[in-house]
Amino acid sequence: MPKGSTKRRPETITRLLDAALLVFAEAGLRGATIAQVCERAGYTRGAFYSNFDSLEELFFALFDRHADQQLDRLRESLEAGGFEALLAVDEAEVTWYLVSTEFTLHAIRDPAAARRLAEHDARLRATLTGILAGHLARLGRTATVDLDELARLVVALREGSLAQSLVEPDRLPPGHLEQTYLPILLAALSQ
Amino acid sequence: MPKGSTKRRPETITRLLDAALLVFAEAGLRGATIAQVCERAGYTRGAFYSNFDSLEELFFALFDRHADQQLDRLRESLEAGGFEALLAVDEAEVTWYLVSTEFTLHAIRDPAAARRLAEHDARLRATLTGILAGHLARLGRTATVDLDELARLVVALREGSLAQSLVEPDRLPPGHLEQTYLPILLAALSQ
Structure with missing residues (x-):
C-alpha cells in the first residue's frame, strides 16, 4: 500500500x-x-x-488499481445484465496482462513474492465473490459451491482465455469464451 | 519439427x-x-x-513432447474414469509451465512467434477434442458446443488454475479446480 x-x-x-x-x-x-x-x-x-x-510495492499498487477498475466494470456490466465488460480489452489491459503474468512467474520461483501475490489475489476474490453473489441473487439463485472457489474458477477461466486470445486475437476475440461460457458455468454451479 | x-x-x-x-x-x-x-x-x-x-525450433519440439505426454496421461485417466491425471504436477511440469508461459508472453509481443504458437496449440486441441469426445461418448453423451471451443475452455481452465496453484500450492493443490469442476462443465455442455 x-x-x-x-x-x-x-x-x-x-x-x-x-x-x-x-x-x-x-x-x-x-x-x-x-x-x-x-x-x-x-x-x-x-x-x-x-x-x-520498492518497485514491488509499486507493482502491487498497480495490481490493486487494475483489479478495482476491472471489478467495478464487471459489477456495472452484470447489473446491466451481462458479461460485456470482459469483451473490452484495450492496450492498457494487454500491457497489464504481460506485466502481471511476468510477476506470477517470478512469484512461482520466489516464496516471499508468492505470499504477497496470494494476499492481493485473496483481496480481489473477496470483492469478486460479492459481485458474483449479487449477480446470482438478481437471477433468483444462490451458489451451490464455495464462493471463494467459484471466484478462483472465474479468475482461472478469464486469465486462461486471455492468454489464448492475446496470442491469436483474430481467431479468438478477447472475452468470447468468458462471455459465452461463464453464464452456463454459473447456472451449473447454483440453484 | x-x-x-x-x-x-x-x-x-x-x-x-x-x-x-x-x-x-x-x-x-x-x-x-x-x-x-x-x-x-x-x-x-x-x-x-x-x-x-534454432532455439525456437527446440522450444516447439519441447512443446509437442510435453503436450503428447500430458494428453496421453489424460486419455488413460479418462478411460479409467476420471481427471486424476491433472492432479499429478511434478517438478518437470512446473518447469514447463514457467518456460511455456514465458514463451506465451514473448508470442503476445511477436506476431511471427504467435503464429507458430497458435499452430502448435491448434494441433494440441485437435488431439484434445478427440479425447473429450471419447470421454463424453463413454458417458453416453455428445457435446452441445463446438469441440474446438470446448478444448479451448478446458485448456484455459487448466492453465488459469495451474497459475493460481503454483503461486499457493498449499492452499490450492494443483489439479483441484479442474478435477472438481471439469466434470460439471462437461455435463453442462453436453447432452
Whole structure:
C-alpha cells in the first residue's frame, strides 16, 4: 500500500503508477529500475521514496488499481445484465496482462513474492465473490459451491482465455469464451 | 519439427530437449544460448545444428513432447474414469509451465512467434477434442458446443488454475479446480 498521503500525493502516485506500468512493460520486471520510473514520471527519487518503498510495492499498487477498475466494470456490466465488460480489452489491459503474468512467474520461483501475490489475489476474490453473489441473487439463485472457489474458477477461466486470445486475437476475440461460457458455468454451479 | 533422423538421433534429440528445458528455465528464454544447451547436453554445436535450426525450433519440439505426454496421461485417466491425471504436477511440469508461459508472453509481443504458437496449440486441441469426445461418448453423451471451443475452455481452465496453484500450492493443490469442476462443465455442455 502507498504510504500515508498529503494534498498532492494522489496525483504523484497516479503519475508514478502510470510510468511504472510502461517501464515494467518495456524493460521487464527484472530490468526496470526506480530511476527509470522517476524519469518517465518526471519526478525525483525523493518523490518515489516518499510514496513507495520498492518497485514491488509499486507493482502491487498497480495490481490493486487494475483489479478495482476491472471489478467495478464487471459489477456495472452484470447489473446491466451481462458479461460485456470482459469483451473490452484495450492496450492498457494487454500491457497489464504481460506485466502481471511476468510477476506470477517470478512469484512461482520466489516464496516471499508468492505470499504477497496470494494476499492481493485473496483481496480481489473477496470483492469478486460479492459481485458474483449479487449477480446470482438478481437471477433468483444462490451458489451451490464455495464462493471463494467459484471466484478462483472465474479468475482461472478469464486469465486462461486471455492468454489464448492475446496470442491469436483474430481467431479468438478477447472475452468470447468468458462471455459465452461463464453464464452456463454459473447456472451449473447454483440453484 | 526436428530434421530427418539417423540411428542415434532419437537419443541426441532427447538429450538436447532435456538440456534445453533446464537452460530455458534457469537462464530464461531470452538468456538461453545454443552454446549453453550444447554444453549441458554434452554435445558440440554440430550435433545441435544437425537436429535443429534454432532455439525456437527446440522450444516447439519441447512443446509437442510435453503436450503428447500430458494428453496421453489424460486419455488413460479418462478411460479409467476420471481427471486424476491433472492432479499429478511434478517438478518437470512446473518447469514447463514457467518456460511455456514465458514463451506465451514473448508470442503476445511477436506476431511471427504467435503464429507458430497458435499452430502448435491448434494441433494440441485437435488431439484434445478427440479425447473429450471419447470421454463424453463413454458417458453416453455428445457435446452441445463446438469441440474446438470446448478444448479451448478446458485448456484455459487448466492453465488459469495451474497459475493460481503454483503461486499457493498449499492452499490450492494443483489439479483441484479442474478435477472438481471439469466434470460439471462437461455435463453442462453436453447432452
